[in-house]
Amino acid sequence: MLFWRKAFEKMFKMSNITLLYFTLSFFFISPIIIHILEPEKFSTYIKGLWWVIVTTTTVGYGDYFPETTPGMIFGTIVIFTGLFLIGTLIAKISERFIKWIKMKEEGKMDYRGEDHYVIIGWSDDKIKDTIKEMLNSDSVHNIVLIADLPSSPIDHSQIHYIQGEPTEYETLDRANVAKSKAVIIFSPQGVPAKYADGQTLLIATTIESYGEKVNRHIYTIAEILKENHLMNFRHAKVDELILSQQSISYLIAHASVHKGSSKLFMNLLSTESGEKIYVINKKKEWITYNDAFEDIKAMGALLIADHDDTSIIRRPNAIIPEQAKLFIIADEDTFQKISEGYVIIS
Known part of the structure; x- marks a missing residue:
């Protein structure tokens, strides 16, 4: 038992290229050997290959099987070798798949698609609701979320998470920002307005300089908290600035004077209407x-x-x-x- 365990461990430690060569060699040579041992039973190479595949995968149709002692001995070798090969291949494929899922969940996998939306920042209410509305509005284009979280905060087939700092070109490269439809910068949560808008401005200027570097205009939408900070964004070339706090204030004030107007605005803003x-x-x-x-x-x-x-x-x-x-x-x-x-x- 210890022998087979060590054999499996050594096989599992093989590099993918070595394992591939070994597997191809095994399936190429084995039909030739069984043909030499039992030429009447396995009269063609295809019959030998069929038997090797059926035997190693433990399907065992029983239409072809060795009848001589040398053939049976070789058949035993094929069975055990096949078990180790198939087991190792399945284990390696499973390992890579699990690793791929883990990297994707942790935001360590680059995004190579195009015409996607990039959202910078995260909150369980505002940004989550924004993503929901965007997915309801556009079921074709994907969303890449950039945030500094240990794992993806939302699970959806159209959402790709990138863990990183949005003020670094490497993160923007990983999110393929250069080929995105638009970048949406949300104001950071839990930060005073005067500092939050400063962080938003830093991200916006980074995206602007990144766009110049890749020779692409990157459509940018930024959320800011204070109206008197608008002038600071004048040279950042942000395409759209959204005053989140003032927008709510204006909506409430307008609804109090023109009763029912808030329902009209909400209907236009919601994808459910x-x-x-x-x-x-x-x-x-x-x-x-x-x-x-x-x-x-x-x-x-x-x-x-x-x-x-x-x-x-x-x-x-x-x-x-x-x-x-x-x-x-x-x-x-x-x-x-x-x-x-x-x-x-x-």
Whole structure:
């Protein structure tokens, strides 16, 4: 028993290349040996190979088997060698699979996909809810989460966790930030607002310099806590800044004056409601905003803005620029009638 245990341990310690060569040699040579020992029973190489495979995998169909003493002795060798080979291969495959799962859970595995979203930071409420909304809105593109946690805080097939410091290029490389659709920087939890916005600014400037390094514009969305810190982000080239604390304050104040308005905002922001905010490009036949407004309205949707300009409703005869980004409110079926490709904003 000790002999077989030591034999298995030595085989398990073999390098993958050595084990592969040994296995291929075993399956190549064994059919030749059994053919030499019993040429009438195993008249072709294929019959010998079939017997070796069936024997080593312990299937044992019984259609071919050795009948002479030398053949039986060799068959015994094939059985035990096959058991060790197959056992070692299964053990090594299981070991690599377990190691792969462990590395993935601990955020040590690089992400090589493209057109994904990158989220920086973690909290059990705000960021978790954001991810849930994003997955409901977009079931195609993956999300890469960068955080400094011992293991992935969320288990989902579309989420890939990267453990690391977002102010280091190595971490951004591992998350393949250069080929992402957008990077979302959340304000760190449990940090005073004046310091939290400073950390967010440091991450944003790191992403900006990283984008220059890889010669790519990286669309960046950042959450900040204090409105008076907006000027500090002026040179960071952040595409969108979201004032989280002020947004809640504005929503509550607006709801108290215009009762019921908060329900409208929440419906537009939630993926569970029928209507969502989408962005579409200008169509060739739309010359003025009124052309687009009437066409979109006829299909059951509402044009509300071009980029962040909501005053277009008062300028119906203004010419729509070619680089226009038109925001509409519509349900998914109506939107599909308007545009083939789309981006869900809320």
